[in-house]
Amino acid sequence: MTRTAPSAPGRPVADADADADAERRDTGDGTWHAGVRRAIRAGFRPEPWKRGPVLAALASLLGLLLLLHARIPNRIGNAGSLVETFLPWFGLFVPVLLTGALLRRSASAVVALLLPVVAWLSLFGGLLGDKSRPGGDxxxxxxxxxxxxxxxxxxxxxxxxxxxxxxxxxxxxxxxxxxxxxxxxxxxxxxxxxxxxxxxxxxxxxxxxxxxxxxxxxxxxxxxxxxxxxxxxxxxxxxxxxxxxxxxxxxxxxxxxxxxxxxxxxxxxxxxxxxxxxxxxxxxxxxxxxxxxxxxxxxxxxxxxxxxxxxxxxxxxxxxxxxxxxxxxxxxxxxxxxxxxxxxxxxxxxxxxxxxxxxxxxxxxxx
Known part of the structure; x- marks a missing residue:
């Protein structure tokens, strides 16, 4: 008859001992590697991808707004011009959404944020550096x-x-x-x-x-x-x-x-x-x-x-x-x-x- 661990009903003691050994190996010098392994294992779980659907949707909408701002019509209140006037400032929504995604531990929201980040950098990344040169007539x-x-x-x-x-x-x-x-x-x-x-x-x-x-x-x-x-x-x-x-x-x-x-x-x-x-x-x-x-x-x-x-x-x-x-x-x-x-x-x-x-x-x- 196979004994089971009291802390994990129905689970073989050998498996529990193996997990304990793995946890002990993850301490000390192996902490960083253990964290990476845990993050990878967590990424393959369905829960992080199901969390934060609203955040993921908002991140996608922000990316589409940056990419397709020229398609926003001006027929109603010159909405297109209004958005384009303050277009660089929409980048401030990225850290806000990222904070929400990390708090919710939402993998889908983090991935969705790649779209507005890439879009913003393609539009305004060139303005972040100094392009001035000496001289001038x-x-x-x-x-x-x-x-x-x-x-x-x-x-x-x-x-x-x-x-x-x-x-x-x-x-x-x-x-x-x-x-x-x-x-x-x-x-x-x-x-x-x-x-x-x-x-x-x-x-x-x-x-x-x-x-x-x-x-x-x-x-x-x-x-x-x-x-x-x-x-x-x-x-x-x-x-x-x-x-x-x-x-x-x-x-x-x-x-x-x-x-x-x-x-x-x-x-x-x-x-x-x-x-x-x-x-x-x-x-x-x-x-x-x-x-x-x-x-x-x-x-x-x-x-x-x-x-x-x-x-x-x-x-x-x-x-x-x-x-x-x-x-x-x-x-x-x-x-x-x-x-x-x-x-x-x-x-x-x-x-x-x-x-x-x-x-x-x-x-x-x-x-």
């Missing part, structure tokens, strides 16, 4: 100086000290225009202003004209202090005379974006301006072009396809990190851009904060 900078900037003179001095050869400003009010012109005059002998945008340059300017980005004054005025006057025009084009030949420079401030709980993302004016700007750049005969501006959107947003199909982002090509520029207190998006055609970005960076709610951006370019 020209330094350009752009800044939305803010209509309600309490210290335009200080902002102008900071920008003049940045070392930029060409400086674009947006959201210049009638009250602050004289201040910017006086403070920047010594560093930049050449400048032009059209409405609320302007360009200051150490090099001569010519062939300057406004660019219609289809922005009316009403909605903008509603977001500014009552005593601040904003002009209609928000775009210009000029030619900078360099030692290497002419450079066409565009400065633009596209319409603001509003988020309404009922209507979703309101982007009509901005999108119309982006289309108009894209047409102007397409008609530009100069092969070397730089666009500086507050475009009120990220380059992941499909609204800018007409621009990004013609120009490259200096930040994505030669920047260090995401280069977030708005709002100053806690930047969540890069809506201030430097885009180029026919020249090579060597570096791109964000300048220190001024009195504006935007951070200035700069880039070094070469021929």
């Amino acid at each position: 020209l330094t350009v900078a752009g800044h939305n100086v803010g209509a309600d900037n309490p210290d335009p003179a200080g902002t102008a001095r900071d920008l003049a000290a940045s070392g930029a050869d060409v400086l674009a400003l947006e959201e210049i009010t009638a009250e602050a225009r004289d201040t910017y012109e006086k403070v920047l005059a010594k560093t930049y002998p050449h400048h032009t202003v059209r409405g609320t945008v302007g360009l200051w340059s150490k090099l001569p300017l010519s062939d300057t004209r406004p660019v219609d980005v289809k922005m009316d004054q009403g909605p903008l005025a509603a977001t500014k202090p009552a005593d601040v006057k904003m002009a209609y025009n928000r775009g210009l084009r000029t030619t900078v005379a360099t030692d290497r030949g002419p450079l066409a420079v565009y400065v633009a401030h596209l319409g603001s974006v509003r988020v309404n709980p009922r209507a979703g993302l309101s982007t009509g004016q901005r999108d119309a301006g982006a289309q108009a700007l894209g047409r102007a750049i397409a008609a530009e005969p100069n092969e070397r072009v730089v666009l500086l501006g507050d475009l009120n959107g990220t380059m992941d947003d499909r609204a800018f396809d007409g621009i990004t199909s013609q120009l490259r982002s200096a930040q994505e090509t030669a920047g260090d990190g995401f280069g977030l520029s708005w709002p100053t207190a806690f930047p969540v998006a890069r809506i201030d851009h430097i885009l180029v055609r026919g020249v090579e970005p060597r570096s791109s960076w964000v300048l220190p904060a001024t009195g504006s709610d935007h951070l200035p951006v700069a880039a070094g370019i070469s021929w």
Whole structure:
């Protein structure tokens, strides 16, 4: 008659002794190997794969959202543009879901998380490193100086000290225009202003004209202090005379974006301006072009396809990190851009904060 172990009814004593010997071997120097064996054995059990089905489903949906964001329709509340504006931040859901998967000991959820991880890295992994290189023939900078900037003179001095050869400003009010012109005059002998945008340059300017980005004054005025006057025009084009030949420079401030709980993302004016700007750049005969501006959107947003199909982002090509520029207190998006055609970005960076709610951006370019 076969004896059974009291602690495991119905199980032979020999088997129990073998398990005890195996457990003793797993202690000491063999702890790590034992842990690996236990993990492998656990992986072949059905229980971990059955746990956490909701977590696994959420991980899969997150991966599909990252992969197929361009397929999200804009018909309802511009949902597609809204998602694309904050697309990099969806990566924060990965550690949250991973924590839940580990707590639930869900193998299926952990495996499902591979999809959003790979998708996020394919979209934004290139921005994690420093792609800047030394050198550059020209330094350009752009800044939305803010209509309600309490210290335009200080902002102008900071920008003049940045070392930029060409400086674009947006959201210049009638009250602050004289201040910017006086403070920047010594560093930049050449400048032009059209409405609320302007360009200051150490090099001569010519062939300057406004660019219609289809922005009316009403909605903008509603977001500014009552005593601040904003002009209609928000775009210009000029030619900078360099030692290497002419450079066409565009400065633009596209319409603001509003988020309404009922209507979703309101982007009509901005999108119309982006289309108009894209047409102007397409008609530009100069092969070397730089666009500086507050475009009120990220380059992941499909609204800018007409621009990004013609120009490259200096930040994505030669920047260090995401280069977030708005709002100053806690930047969540890069809506201030430097885009180029026919020249090579060597570096791109964000300048220190001024009195504006935007951070200035700069880039070094070469021929």
